[in-house]
Amino acid sequence: MKVLVVEDQRRLGLMLKQGLAEAGYCVGFAGTCAAARDALCETSYDAIVLDLGLPDGDGLDLLQQWRKSGFNEPVIILSARDAVQDRIKGLDVGADDYLPKPFSLPELLARLRSLLRRQANVKDTVLEHRGIRLDLVGRTTHYHGAAMDLTSREFALLEIFMQNPGRILTRSLICERVWSSPYEVDANLLDVYMSKLRAKFESRDDKPMFKTVRGVGYKLQ
Numbered sequence: 001m002k003v004l005v006v007e008d009q010r011r012l013g014l015m016l017k018q019g020l021a022e023a024g025y026c027v028g029f030a031g032t033c034a035a036a037r038d039a040l041c042e043t044s045y046d047a048i049v050l051d052l053g054l055p056d057g058d059g060l061d062l063l064q065q066w067r068k069s070g071f072n073e074p075v076i077i078l079s080a081r082d083a084v085q086d087r088i089k090g091l092d093v094g095a096d097d098y099l100p101k102p103f104s105l106p107e108l109l110a111r112l113r114s115l116l117r118r119q120a121n122v123k124d125t126v127l128e129h130r131g132i133r134l135d136l137v138g139r140t141t142h143y144h145g146a147a148m149d150l151t152s153r154e155f156a157l158l159e160i161f162m163q164n165p166g167r168i169l170t171r172s173l174i175c176e177r178v179w180s181s182p183y184e185v186d187a188n189l190l191d192v193y194m195s196k197l198r199a200k201f202e203s204r205d206d207k208p209m210f211k212t213v214r215g216v217g218y219k220l221q
């Protein structure tokens, strides 16, 4: 699940980014309206956390444009404007929820889960492949019916493979999606995580679950 954070306060933005990543989401980040527009053009997101007071415009205008253009995923407004009429305006423009600042991160995560769960009826949020069953909203993993205990990073990593079975995924693409940047990641970290996944999802037949494509990346077979 990919969440776009639109927030111009750097510290708060980083805190949100980290909190969401620790909860197992892939996080995109934008500090301006322009960056947010670009981000949404480049990638599809499953939800947006939106600040209103942005240096180059108003988050409400952004939201209005997105809704008009057919963007239908959950949007939570996070704003210091907390008067009742502000909330009403935000919800009228198309927000699904409105959280006044200061807010609690666990509450934001809970509201996000709730919105994604509601959306789950419309979208395919349970991925299955070769005995692995990944519930993106419930954040649970099963392998041949047995519940598996995955860390949030392992979950995010497995999610990318489950969304692209049979496709070779490059190391940089995986790192960018799981760790939000191809540069922050130690080169060996991905290999360490891959061996953890391999240990947890040992193949039950001759074909290994994950194939290493030397010098390129990995493939879920």
Ligand code: CA
Pocket (backbone or CB within 6 Å): 007, 008, 009, 051, 052, 053, 054
């Ligand atoms: Ca702001």
